[in-house]
Amino acid sequence: MSQVPVLEMRGIRKSLGGHEVLHGISLDVPNGQVVAVVGPSGGGKSTLLRCINQLEVPDTGTVKLDGELLTGATPRRLEQMRARIGMVFQHFNLFPHLTARQNVTLAPIYALGLPEAEANERALAALKQVGLARKADAYPRHLSGGQQQRVAIARAMVMRPRLMLFDEPTSALDAEMVNEVLQVMRDLVAEGLTMVVVSHEMRFVRNAADRILFLADGQIVEDRPALDFLENPAEERSIQFIAAIR
Amino acid sequence: MDRLHQYFDPAFVWEYRDYLIDGLVVTLMLSALTFAFAILPGFIVALGRRFGPKWLATLLAGIVNVLRSVPTVLTVVFIYLALPFIGLTLSAFASVLVSLTIMQIVYFSEVFRGGLAAVGKGQYEAAYACGLSRMIVLRKVVLPQAALVAAPAFASSLVLLVQNTSIGSAVALNDLIGAALTVQNISGAPSPLVAAAIGYLIIILPLVRLTRRWERSMAKAI
Amino acid sequence: MDALAHHFFNWDALWRSRTMLLQGAVGSLQLGLATLMFAPLFGIVVLALARSPWAPVRKAAEWFTDLMRAFPLLVFLVLTFYLLLPLLNLRVDPFIAAAVAFSLKHGVYFAEIYRSAWLAVDRGQFQAAHSLGLSTFRTIQLVVVPQVLLIVLPPFTSQATLILRDLPLAFIIGYFEILTGARAAQVFVRNASPLVGAIIAYGATLILLQWAAGRVEAYSKRRLEA
Numbered sequence A: 001m002s003q004v005p006v007l008e009m010r011g012i013r014k015s016l017g018g019h020e021v022l023h024g025i026s027l028d029v030p031n032g033q034v035v036a037v038v039g040p041s042g043g044g045k046s047t048l049l050r051c052i053n054q055l056e057v058p059d060t061g062t063v064k065l066d067g068e069l070l071t072g073a074t075p076r077r078l079e080q081m082r083a084r085i086g087m088v089f090q091h092f093n094l095f096p097h098l099t100a101r102q103n104v105t106l107a108p109i110y111a112l113g114l115p116e117a118e119a120n121e122r123a124l125a126a127l128k129q130v131g132l133a134r135k136a137d138a139y140p141r142h143l144s145g146g147q148q149q150r151v152a153i154a155r156a157m158v159m160r161p162r163l164m165l166f167d168e169p170t171s172a173l174d175a176e177m178v179n180e181v182l183q184v185m186r187d188l189v190a191e192g193l194t195m196v197v198v199s200h201e202m203r204f205v206r207n208a209a210d211r212i213l214f215l216a217d218g219q220i221v222e223d224r225p226a227l228d229f230l231e232n233p234a235e236e237r238s239i240q241f242i243a244a245i246r
Numbered sequence B: 001m002d003r004l005h006q007y008f009d010p011a012f013v014w015e016y017r018d019y020l021i022d023g024l025v026v027t028l029m030l031s032a033l034t035f036a037f038a039i040l041p042g043f044i045v046a047l048g049r050r051f052g053p054k055w056l057a058t059l060l061a062g063i064v065n066v067l068r069s070v071p072t073v074l075t076v077v078f079i080y081l082a083l084p085f086i087g088l089t090l091s092a093f094a095s096v097l098v099s100l101t102i103m104q105i106v107y108f109s110e111v112f113r114g115g116l117a118a119v120g121k122g123q124y125e126a127a128y129a130c131g132l133s134r135m136i137v138l139r140k141v142v143l144p145q146a147a148l149v150a151a152p153a154f155a156s157s158l159v160l161l162v163q164n165t166s167i168g169s170a171v172a173l174n175d176l177i178g179a180a181l182t183v184q185n186i187s188g189a190p191s192p193l194v195a196a197a198i199g200y201l202i203i204i205l206p207l208v209r210l211t212r213r214w215e216r217s218m219a220k221a222i
Numbered sequence C: 001m002d003a004l005a006h007h008f009f010n011w012d013a014l015w016r017s018r019t020m021l022l023q024g025a026v027g028s029l030q031l032g033l034a035t036l037m038f039a040p041l042f043g044i045v046v047l048a049l050a051r052s053p054w055a056p057v058r059k060a061a062e063w064f065t066d067l068m069r070a071f072p073l074l075v076f077l078v079l080t081f082y083l084l085l086p087l088l089n090l091r092v093d094p095f096i097a098a099a100v101a102f103s104l105k106h107g108v109y110f111a112e113i114y115r116s117a118w119l120a121v122d123r124g125q126f127q128a129a130h131s132l133g134l135s136t137f138r139t140i141q142l143v144v145v146p147q148v149l150l151i152v153l154p155p156f157t158s159q160a161t162l163i164l165r166d167l168p169l170a171f172i173i174g175y176f177e178i179l180t181g182a183r184a185a186q187v188f189v190r191n192a193s194p195l196v197g198a199i200i201a202y203g204a205t206l207i208l209l210q211w212a213a214g215r216v217e218a219y220s221k222r223r224l225e226a
Helices: A043-052 A075-082 A100-110 A114-129 A145-157 A175-190 A202-208 A226-231 A236-245 B002-007 B010-015 B017-051 B054-068 B072-086 B093-115 B121-129 B135-171 B176-187 B191-220 C001-009 C009-016 C018-050 C056-072 C073-087 C094-120 C123-132 C138-175 C178-189 C194-225
Strands: A005-014 A019-029 A034-038 A060-065 A086-087 A161-165 A194-198 A211-216 A219-225
Touching: A005 A043, A019 A043, A034 B121, A043 A060, A043 A161, A043 A194, A060 A086, A060 B121, A075 C178, A086 B093, A086 B121, A100 A114, A100 A145, A100 B002, A100 B135, A114 A145, A145 C123, A161 B072, A161 C094, A175 A194, A175 A202, A175 C018, A202 A226, A211 A226, A211 A236, A211 C178, A211 C194, A219 A226, A219 A236, A236 C018, B010 B017, B010 B191, B010 C073, B017 B054, B017 B093, B017 B135, B017 B191, B017 C123, B054 C194, B072 B135, B072 C001, B072 C138, B072 C194, B093 B135, B121 B135, B135 C073, B135 C138, B176 B191, B176 C073, B191 C056, C001 C094, C001 C194, C009 C018, C009 C094, C009 C178, C018 C056, C018 C138, C018 C178, C018 C194, C056 C094, C073 C138, C094 C138, C138 C178, C138 C194, C178 C194
Parallel strands: A034 A194, A034 A211, A086 A161, A161 A194
Antiparallel strands: A005 A019, A005 A060, A211 A219
16 A cells, blocks of 8 residues: 655755756655755755745745645645644744743644643643753743754644654754754654754764755755665765765 | 022912913823824834835835935924915914824834844744744734834834924924923013923933833843 | 915025025034034043943933933923023023034933944954054054944934934024024015925935935945954
């Protein structure tokens, strides 16, 4: 029985500032797969991720979540589908005027329509999962970068998403805080969550990703199982890239 | 001491208190009405400039910039003295109210626009990515942050609002300073002027203090 | 439409009022220049007092600043003319009263501009200069002052715009500036064109100044980029 992939992208093209950043990307991500998107800066990795939940609207091409079209969806439908996709940003983007708990309950209350009590329960559970239950009533400015990112992950996870997107989640963190976030991400992998991760953290990629997409100049240069790619890169570009980041 | 008494004679002020109290009422009414008429349009202009189509944003920006380039006193005098030439006669109070409302709409729109501009793109993205609707994103994420940023400038624009009411005296409106000048003209004594000045301070100084306090707490929260 | 042209854009009326308008314009210019000279200087005085080592002096400066921020300029003009000048035994002259009132009120805003500019200079500049062997005096002279001058340029220009906007208020104490001139002309030619002319001239000048302020800001930003 063939299963509908959680994420399907076909022919995605996107231009930014007058020049084409993505030259026709297609990929399928089956349920439970962890895809790492790697490649040189400016290759279009972030843009690709943002085309998934329509933060960037592709010029041409389609994106489907569980077989349902995201591209061209009505605003209402888009909101509903976005509620099933979680996104974690490089700069956390926590809401500074709300406590950690309030950050996490906002979407359950206003997007899922949950009553406050239930949203609070879920929020505390999510914060506990990332190890920050005791910081529930702290404001983002009183939290370290690593803590803020973990709250951001909780904020996304509380919605019980089908797909989690990570846009360079550890790039803005000091070295000693990278691990606490990677650990949370590894826990999510262990739960069988479908994830697309744009990252430079090769340790994580090597240990946690199932599949690597090497994106350069807006095209998928290689799309291989993780260990395959890292041990035997096929393309010249890939070899250079791996050598450079070693 | 005697010299000072010459300049501020409480008994004298008491004698003419009716004029001064009437003037105070006019000033307060003008302030309240201007605020009431200008606050919503000011907000709408700010929204239009921030979220509206490009042509609207440019048009509003142009209008705002032109209006900021005309001293308020000139528009008051124009409405009161020049418009009658083409058949449009407004009372001194109405002339001042119209001019002040227009200028205050401009000031408020700048204040709100500044607040909105301070909310970064990332906030919108994170909120939309959660599946929140446009309305909720504005209400629960953007506006609360914009309000916090705009608070000091808002208090400042309130100071300006009350200060601008004094322009009415330029067209013989009997606001607080106008009334004081009238009494001073009748009697030749400067005491009513001091009383009026104190009256303005009582209203405006707290607003200035509030602005300062909000400026400081904003600097700390950053 | 015709009525509009006749009453508001009447070249004949404008021409007949030219002396009064020009006299008014000169009056505005004189007051403006006087303010632009004295207000920045007064700002330095206020800043110096605000940073004085004696607490009562600092408190007094803070109170004075709040007072100046609170008073409507028009009210302060009246106060200066009828109270302050006689109190200080100065000649009660509209120009002096206006220049003093404008310089005092706007002076405190200049003090605030200086304060922000001083804070905006990166402390690291001092350390870098010292490590190069420059004395404190030389550091201030060669490194800090040029930067402070660049930093204050944009707010200076906007403050100048604000001063220009406030000038017509001086008419309330009988100073002959452009509004006085336009009103007198209006009575004289029984036409509103002088006033319209004054407004358009004012608007044009201020818009020009705003544009210039934008260029100044761009220049300052460019020069300050490391």
